[in-house]
Amino acid sequence: MELQAIYVQILALVIFAIGLMVAVSRRNVFFVLMGVELALNAVNLSFVGFAKTLPAEASIVGQVVPLFSIAVAAAEACVGLAMVILIFRNRESVDADTYSNMKG
Amino acid sequence: MLALIYFIVLAVIAVGSAVCVLLSRHPLYGALSLVASMVSLAGIYGLLGSPFLGVVQIMVYAGAIMMLLTFVIMVLNGARDSHTPMFDKVSLFVIPAVIVLAGLVGFALVRSPIAFDAATIRGSVAITSKTLFDVAQSGPGYFVLFEVLGVLLLSAMGAAVLLAKKRLGSVESEKTEDKH
Amino acid sequence: MISLGLIPLFPLLGCIILGAIAIISSGSKKGPAEGFVGTLAVLFPALSFAGVALLSLNMPEGGIRETLCNWIDIPMFRVDIGFLFDGLSRIMLLFVTGIGSLIALYSIGYMHGDRGFARYFAYINLFLFSMIVLVLSDNLLLTFLGWEGVGLCSYLLIGFWNKDIKNCHAANKAFIVNRVGDIGFLLGMLCLVTIGGSAILNYDVLSNFISMVISGNHVELVIPVLSVAGILFFIGCTGKSAQIPLLTWLPDAMAGPTPVSALIHAATMVTSGVYLLARLGSMFALLPVVLDIIVVIGMLTAFWAAVAGLFQNDIKKVLAYSTISQLGYMFMASGVCAFDASIFHVFTHAFFKAALFLGAGAVIHALSGEQDMRKMGGLLKKTPVTACVMIFAFLAIVGFPGFSGFWSKDLILEKIFMSGTMGQAVYVVGLITAVITAVYMGRLIILTFFGSYRGSKESEEHIHEAPAVMLIPMVILAFGAVFAGYLWADSIGIKFFAETLAPVVGAAQAYNTPAVVAHVNPVVFAALGTVAALLGMFIAYKIYANARIPAAKGSSAPEGGKATWTFLFDSIHKYVGIIPVNVLAWICDVVVDKILAAAQWTIGAIATILGDGAASFQVRKVRLQIALSILGLVALLAIVILTGGTL
């Protein structure tokens, strides 16, 4: 039994699913953010896993892209948390369902 | 064989701590579980032959981002929501839906013939930086993208500062000043 | 030689000036000086009358024609504004402007102190303008301008005291009923246009066309279209001249000031139908069926209105019905192609009926607005001049020998009798009608002037004779009523009137001259007419002279069984015209429109539901939206995978 490429993908899928569950089903806004991070991680893992199935030069691409995605995630977390602080200051609540100001 | 065992251990930790994130009541515990999950993922990166990425994962994600998150959770003391339920009606059909979704994707994955290639390149620092900054290749490569990313991070920082700072002279800031 | 255009221009100028005065002075409390306004108001019709008189004196045999300018010029249709002054329009114009001026003079006294003094005279001048255009125009379309114009003025003047909504209703009724007739006129014109192009609307062209048709023996070809046109024109005439079935507006039109009733609803406007028949005489002469219809309608109208007149208590309404009845005579005459006789009766009728109306106006004026005859009586001593005028006019209308009505009415009856077998039956009805005429007119005179005063005591003291400005026109008209008949005293051999009209209507009458039925001495007709008049007067004396008049109870309208009689045509209009239209309107408003609104609402509701349905996914909870999108994703994936990605 060797480590198969498919195992990595399945792990990524499981973590992505859990991340999605966290992001959607939890009401606390911090959990929402964490869920998103988790899902992003899973995607990164998937990238790397797939990269390893490619030969030589092509495989490096799959390992560079997660770098960017991590950086974007950092930016996202930065702004997202700032917004959470702002909203929390106005609402005194971390319940994402109460943030319904921008309804259509 | 050994790689598989390491992988299974790390995967179990990653999934287990991810489930902990899902089930923990206090966000702080959630954040800590998330850090555990990320660290184990970093291990998997290493296992897969991308040590640089694993290091970055630990530094940026588990280190910087999660620290920021934890910090915010702790600053906003009211973040512990005892009155909002952990799950509600939406969750009831989201969780099955996500499971079905995962099942479907998994089904598709399992049927696809993918396998590791022997000739992959190890994602070491040297290789990665060469890929990122080598302008000699045809076209700009990743260099411009990298610079844009820098700008993005800078502007995100600026935006965060602008959003989160207390407006001087506003009613709120005076209120907090009164408290002090 | 003065231009024909000046004749209508004077009253038009008068109308504009007086209208301007009326508008300018409307703001001030006092109103304009009545003397000044009155002078202006009489001046313009009088100028016009002078013009007509001047023209009449040296009118060439064939008449004067004058085309001013082009009016409508579109493909298929071209009509000029042009005037035609011939024997027929000369007579019509003479008495229109003449009586118009007299009545304007009378009105100065009658309308004294009214707030709308200047406005009234503006309307009167506008009316005279329209009437002059009506009779002076050389084509049908311009005649139609006058035709509707007089209808409009009639509307304005009936509703002159517009604070009382009843007057407005009467005015509306007059206009709408007239409109019905006018549409007949319009369609009649269109009918003519189909056979001869727009040029045929010109009277000269029309008569040339007719004579061409006759000489070419094409009569049979054109008769169908011409008959339709003739009937349509006749409908127009029944509207304007208050014949069956469009006669209901005239009694109601008495809501207007009395001089207006005299001028418009007795002397001039209502006779324009007769004028039109005479004008189109050459056409009508070809159409025996239409002529028969005209005779029958005229006969029925004359008889029915005379009977209805018996039951009226309002002095003006009696006169209104009498007008309708007399118009019936004129139509009978036209129906037997005796256009000259009918115009002659128009002429004499204008005098005696105007005199009667002005007399009635003077009585009403004397009694401060009382119109119910049951509250009058014994006025002979209090208002002798008025009484004399009215009695002379009365004798004229019943056809007392020597008075104008005698000449004209007997002429008509004679011509009817001579026209054929049907004419003899009509003659009998006409004679009976003459008896009834004498009865109701006798009733009017007796109730008003004889016996003792039946009104309240305090009102008796206020009774006074009218001022001179009112009496002078009355007296002049009374003279007319007595002597106008001598222009065509057939029995004593004076035929001036017939000769005047001969160039216009002679050809038409010649075409239709019946084979002489019987040689009857004209004296026989005169004698029979006289007997009828005397008989009627006698009956009236017997019934009303010593009868106890029931006290008036509020309204002067007839009640009970009489009401069903006299309002017969009102109710016919109601059931044939008003109610169906209202039902149609109701259907449109309540049924069709609601259905459409419902359809509109349904479509709107469907759109709203669809929109709401789409929008209901747009819930405020972000999580729910994500959840829904996950579901969608699941479904999509399921489809892709289950179909093997081939879809």
Place this chain on the structure above:
Amino acid sequence: MLLHLLVLAPFVAAILMVMTSKEDSKSSSRLAILMGIGFTAMSVALIAGGSVSTEAIEWFQIPGCKGPVYYYLTSHGLASWMVFLSSGLSLVALISARAITCRSYRNFAIGIFSLMGAMNGTFLAADAVLFFFFFEAMVIPAAVLIAGFGGKDRMKAAMTFAIYTLVGSAPMMVALWYILTIADNSTLISIAVAVQGLPEATQNVLLVCFMLAFLVKTPIFPFHGWQAITYAEAPAPLSAILTGAMSKAGVFGFIVWILPIFPLSMNAVSCMMWLGLFTAVYGALMALRATDGKKLLAFSSMGHLGLAVAGVFSLSEAMLPAVLVLLVAHGISAGAQFYLMGIAERMAGTRELDKLGGLSSKNPVFSTLFGFAGVMALAVPGTAGFVGEFSVLLALWDMGPLPALVAGFTLILSAAYMLRFIQKVIFGKQACEYEEGRRTMPLEGVSIAVMLLLLLVFGFHPAYVTDSLNETEVTEDPAAAQVLNSAALNNGEAPMTAEEIHQLDSTLAAAGFKDDERASIIAQMKGDASADAKSEKSVKEASDAK
């Protein structure tokens, strides 16, 4: 130049109005009225100038279409009179609005100017897409004005109006796009040629799509749901423009865009004529029952326009001048009546007929004008309304006595409701308290009096109106005249090919022309085409076509 000014300058004027002071309504009203006078003067000059057209400037290319869209304006007798109505009524609206919307007069003027520009564009456009653009653009300022300045139900009215008219013209847009994928370009002649080549079923579908837009705009019977509420709720000056000028766009569309483009079958024609007549009767009956003064006027307008549409589809020789005179007369008289009703509403604070009354003694000048306007609407001979209605009756008589009889019936009904209207508003006893000090203003009164005088002048001398048509009438049939006219204007862009001539020939044959007439028309067309073929542009176009 005049054409460009009339179409574009109103928008410039609207922008200028934006710059005026919001508070000082006096100065902005002065500026607005001054500009309004300018536009009216220009429209008079346009009428006097006869048929002119601008150079066709390529505007843009619609994806999927063969030819470009042109910015191309042309004026003929009908269009120039419609432009006169739109600018003249806008001027009076600007005058009349001073008393109604003194607070935000500036905004009102902005709306009116943009509406005027859009209407002028609609009437002057010689390019189908340009026409459609302005046709739609009219709705926006009108709806905004209704929503901003209307009565109680203004939002509902604005919505109803906008939805009805926009939905009505949506099929036209699709149909137009479809035609443009076939036609060489979007000018009238090439569209007509393109439509002739289509199978009959397609033609019918396209016809219905085009018709719908105009039916809604006019409005004709089943599509009139927006009209009453819109006219009633809109501020009176706007209602006057809506009925006096905008609704004319529907009839205008029938004449200019339907008749020349589509080879109408006899069934379609008589169907449309009866629909028009039915609308006339329906409008009159509804007016008879209306209790709201402005709704009564709305239904009366509907009746008159129904008569106009019936006249259009009588396709008689007299049709074009008849309908033109009717439209001009109706535009002015209905406009005047709406202004007057607005004044009555201002004085009484209500539009309910039962609550009005007795104005004749209270305000004689007003009621004189009111009665005068009513008489104009009654089509008494001597007014322009009579000339219009009589000649339409004449045109209808061509189709048979029955249509004329029905039209005559509507005249009776119109007398009935108009008299009732006059009686309820100005006669009788005073039924409510009238506000003092908000009477007719001198300028307003004078402007309405001028309108009424115009009607009298046109009534006695309709040649002022009808003469403007003579230049455009090349043949006797107006439809063919339109085709020819536009062909003459257009051959600069599209020289006739043999195939096109053949198509035109068959069209004319379908329209019932005799052989010799057809031959002469085609000879004329060929002559024009060859004469123009020398110009560089057409040579270029021809080479493009190859």
